[in-house]
Amino acid sequence: MTRVLREVRRFAATRSEPGVVAVSGGADSVALLRALHTCHAALTVAHVNHQLRGEESDADEAFVRDLCAALGVECRVRSVDVTALAAGDNLESTARRVRYEFFTEVANEVGAAWVATAHTADDQAETVLHRLIRGTGLQGLRGIAAERQPLPPTPSPKKGGGARTEEEAIASSLAPPPFLGEGVGGRGSSLFRPLLAVTRADVIECLAALNQPYRTDRTNADTRFTRNRIRHELLPLLKTFNPDVVSALTHLADHANEAHQVIVTAAGELLANAERPRAAHVIVLDALALGTSRCLIRAALRLLWEREGWPMSGMTFDAWERAVEVACRNAGACDFPGGVTMRHSGRVVQLSQRT
């Protein structure tokens, strides 16, 4: 039995409820579908045609439809002109939003308890590397989550989408890994990545064993795009240092994830201890109760930002550092995206959003 089949069977063993499989037609998702199909009876395939590569996109769609017909699995397709929809916004995040919205919709329609995507250990390693290069804290090192419990309905698209180039946006939108980790499970349906411990080599081995063809996205080989350069230049170089570098990076992501949970728990307690009654719309924190751990203060501020629904997308690595600085220093003030201001005076840290 191939490694893919073993991992997928382990996943399916405890999930007999109907599920949705996201299938692009590429190697990873085709292997996931074939493996799930051997051990799970209630599958629906969801495919999004982003209309980004003309006839090739249509051929991907046809390939997925044919594969599903051959397997006797229902196939639902959404065709969206993502370029038009994005209208100059970040194409990558628009495409990702469209995908996960559609997966959620299909899950709701067919009464599925879960959605599975085919992200592999290689995707995980690439994501971790991408963030390492771009600059990240512990938060970002967690990479792609192996699962997400049911979340509220997909949030509305965010404007801007950070400092990435359009090129990168296009590149990432064409392929599965959501680098920014914003994948969203549907109302009531959880999101799973059963192949996250499986390498791309394992996937290819599985497909070869099944004599199963798959589609190749030719833009994946275009090394002008950051993600493709990580895959085709950086990872091969790293493998000359350590052939098991993918597992080194995925283990690190696991550790970062575990550490993050510890820190978020501690930061939640810190915030509860430090917060005083609001003065009108102004949040008041006791600077002494915040303590001196920059790590915990940073995590507590993140929790506060999330709770208040303040814009996070413009909160870069440096912006968080400035916020921590204001909290730690005895005086000072700083403005943040979305009209959020922070002021430290004596023992009091005040935060508010201009309305």
Added chain:
Amino acid sequence: MTRVLREVRRFAATRSEPGVVAVSGGADSVALLRALHTCHAALTVAHVNHQLRGEESDADEAFVRDLCAALGVECRVRSVDVTALAAGDNLESTARRVRYEFFTEVANEVGAAWVATAHTADDQAETVLHRLIRGTGLQGLRGIAAERQPLPPTPSPKKGGGARTEEEAIASSLAPPPFLGEGVGGRGSSLFRPLLAVTRADVIECLAALNQPYRTDRTNADTRFTRNRIRHELLPLLKTFNPDVVSALTHLADHANEAHQVIVTAAGELLANAERPRAAHVIVLDALALGTSRCLIRAALRLLWEREGWPMSGMTFDAWERAVEVACRNAGACDFPGGVTMRHSGRVVQLSQRT
């Protein structure tokens, strides 16, 4: 004023006590010495001739002696045949031990309160990358510490030294960064790295501004050695993705360091809560009180290993994972280096070392 001078003056401003500067003769340590010499009156230089490169090593020593004479700074030199001393053991860790022992000795002799080494942000980035590639948890991501408070006398050398090749050991022993982070300040003297926020480019700029020559270790260009390949192949490639990748990696090390402190504190509390009275030489932990956070259990076990003085050098990434597994599962046992055994039965986790 160059960035090096600014950073060094900030460091020296609060440290008027006598200090020791470790100078190999390379660009980083020569820049550190020249910068410190402009703002600190009570310096002693310490140089170790490892006798690893014959005449070139002797020429390095002569260069450092001449520079000190020109600056009017006392220079103390230790010449050690490190290859003979290591006698087949890890050359790198032997060389590092010899260096830090000598720095400590000089600090004690001249009554210095601190020892400064010239590790830069580039060394930090290389260390972080080296560990990322080899496989590391949060622990290793912390990289090189900016300072170490006084520590107990230098520990005796450890046998073995892990899975590194002799080649790598030689390469690393020739150059400053202690990849394994075992640098040791002396009894009463603290260890500082005032250039840890300064890049190698800043160092070269500083030396150019002073028209100050320095020695080049030609083995640094030998890309057969892992560390040199990280410097000469990997880092340049990463800089094509992000020119500021060095600062991205050093910031990550800072975050990992901060997070590590939070986790160690929480793990210390966890251990105190979970530990029961010893049964003879057997340590007894309440499995329920250990909780379910793999991150905290791992950190608590590390604290226990350190406290008991059990051998850590053979405790690889995988060995710690096995230890966590035994603690988390309801039953099981495992042996670890140095005759340490761990057994989980019902609510009790027992640990002991065969004597």
